[in-house]
Amino acid sequence: MDRLRHLVVIVPGIGGSVLAESDAGSPHTVWDARVKDIAATAVLNPKRLGVAEHPSLIPVGLVPRIGFAGPLALPGYAGLIKQISKAFGARVDTADRPTALADTRADLLLFPYDFRLGVRSAAERLRTEIEDRLAAMCGTEREKAGRVVVIGHSMGGLVARYWLGPLGGADRCAALITLGTPHRGAPKALDWLVNGMLGGGAPFGRASAVLREWQSVYDLVPRYRMIAQPGGTPLYPYELGPAVTARAPGFSARAKAAFTLHEEIREFWSRPEPGIALPKVTAVFARGHGTLHRAAVVGDRLEVGDKDPDWLPNPGWGGDGTVPAISAIPVEADSDRNAWRAVPVKHLALASAPEALEILAMITSPSLSAVLGDTPQSPWLGVDLDDVLITGTTPSLRVRLLGAERDAATRIHAELRGPTGGYRITEWKETGDGWETVLSPLPTGTYELTVQAVRVPVAGRVTFRSVVGVVEPEE
CATH class of the missing domain: 3.40.50.1820 (Alpha/Beta hydrolase fold, catalytic domain)
Structure with a gap:
């Protein structure tokens, strides 16, 4: 060894x-x-x-x-x-x-x-x-x-x-x-600070208040001009006006300190x-x-x-x-x-x-x-689903095949496995660039998500695995 x-x-x-x-x-x-x-x-x-x-x-x-x-x-x-x-x-x-x-x-x-x-x-x-x-x-x-x-x-x-x-x-x-x-x-950090945190589309006001105290979240705010404004040059995050950042006291100074870092x-x-x-x-x-x-x-x-x-x-x-x-x-x-x-x-x-x-x-x-390189070495699946979902909601799950071409025989299968067993996802709608489905409401817990594309030309089977959390909304 x-x-x-x-x-x-x-x-x-x-x-x-x-x-x-x-x-x-x-x-x-x-x-x-x-x-x-x-x-x-x-x-x-x-x-x-x-x-x-x-x-x-x-x-x-x-x-x-x-x-x-x-x-x-x-x-x-x-x-x-x-x-x-x-x-x-x-x-x-x-x-x-x-x-x-x-x-x-x-x-x-x-x-x-x-x-x-x-x-x-x-x-x-x-x-x-x-x-x-x-x-x-x-x-x-x-x-x-x-x-x-x-x-x-x-x-x-x-x-x-x-x-x-x-x-x-x-x-x-x-x-x-x-x-x-x-x-x-990461624009996600900017969104958390300015607009507040969402979990599965539901607001979490108290969690947002906690995170606004953390310098670490400011340190993750984008360091480049990424904010479009009507008729003007794109803004750095620290250039946002006080009306936009009203929910994050001291935003400009702390975002500027992060930019300096x-x-x-x-x-x-x-x-x-x-x-x-x-x-x-x-x-x-x-x-x-x-x-x-x-x-x-x-x-x-x-x-x-x-x-x-x-x-x-x-x-x-x-x-x-x-x-x-x-x-x-x-x-x-x-x-x-x-x-x-x-x-x-x-x-x-x-x-x-x-x-x-x-x-x-x-x-x-x-x-x-x-x-090394800019592309994974074999085909992979692009999966759009929030890491955190809210119990009782019906979120969309979107999947795209990347690094390979699909054909008429290509199919998608998926499963969520959690505290009460497995939940197979069988109904899919084809979109212009992939597949989409709507999940049924899930009880709280941690779920293992497995998505597979089968009958992929040349590759055969392509698998994606992740973990998703389902939580209660903030009271």
Whole structure:
């Protein structure tokens, strides 16, 4: 069995860290998908996760499996950890645990952080953690050079990029693998802040109030001019007027601070300091799924939708359902397709994408060209369905076959399997570019969604799998 040659660090995305508060010296969990309803209760109660009430919470681990907290979907990392541990016999440790000493012999480090506080705060903790680890593992500065490989999911990729660039960690790192990271921001975050969170089309006012306290959500706002306005130049998000952003107090200043953070990252990676060897960056991203892309000011409202804007250089690419494909590629890698790895899954599944293991195994290979590129290596399905649905509703499920042509014999089958058994979806309507159906109302719970296209020319069968949460509406 090959062993890891680096200290591999997994940095999760927003919502992906187990958080606790200190209760008489003993940490008390307030955010974790494993504990029934604990996260849902927390996100709907500003006194539990609001920054004003709790300026700092204790990160104690990574969320192991996908879960749902009101309108929020929580990523899970047990799959990725298991893949790496099994492939390399990795020794696993968790950063900065309040009740345990660091295992300096570990070669797979899990880095939870208080995801509410933003990219800069987490990156500063990451710098401290890695410097402490390397000081214990390496005898000289030369031994520390290129010693680390980081795998960052979603916002975790931005945390790593800020540590590598503005905080000076680049010489410690051999490679960075980002999984669905919004390098240029995500319109979904802007929609949450300005319009409020929706789950299955239903508003979640209390959850929206909690998230508006988190700097992390501002750090995910797009860093480019993506807001159309009548008769004028498209706006940066921080240029929105107070009437449009009335529900998000202090929006302009906090969005401008997030823009500055993204500019610090871009400045370093576009013009690195002389003598600094940049880590190899590989951006794993998804395309083909409906994803919020564009926004427009209409009176005192901001309308955000998934139609391709006119300026988009890759129309039809969509994204992973959360992050547009164009945003999941770093600015400096615009034309470097050897830095791209397209996969067919959606955002939550990217947290355990097997492609991360493939790339990790090839970090020391002379070329990654065999596994990289802008298109998945086989046909895939673009699936449009919210990650979070509301009980009692009848949402639409839309499917498109991508990377292959369908013919008259091609058919779609789907199944939702949840707490009370399986639910087969058999009635489909053909559309111009795929198939569509309406789901029956579902009881609350977590469901595994499987969609298959059969009798696909050449490919035969194409399968898509995901996880969907059904929750009660906010009272």
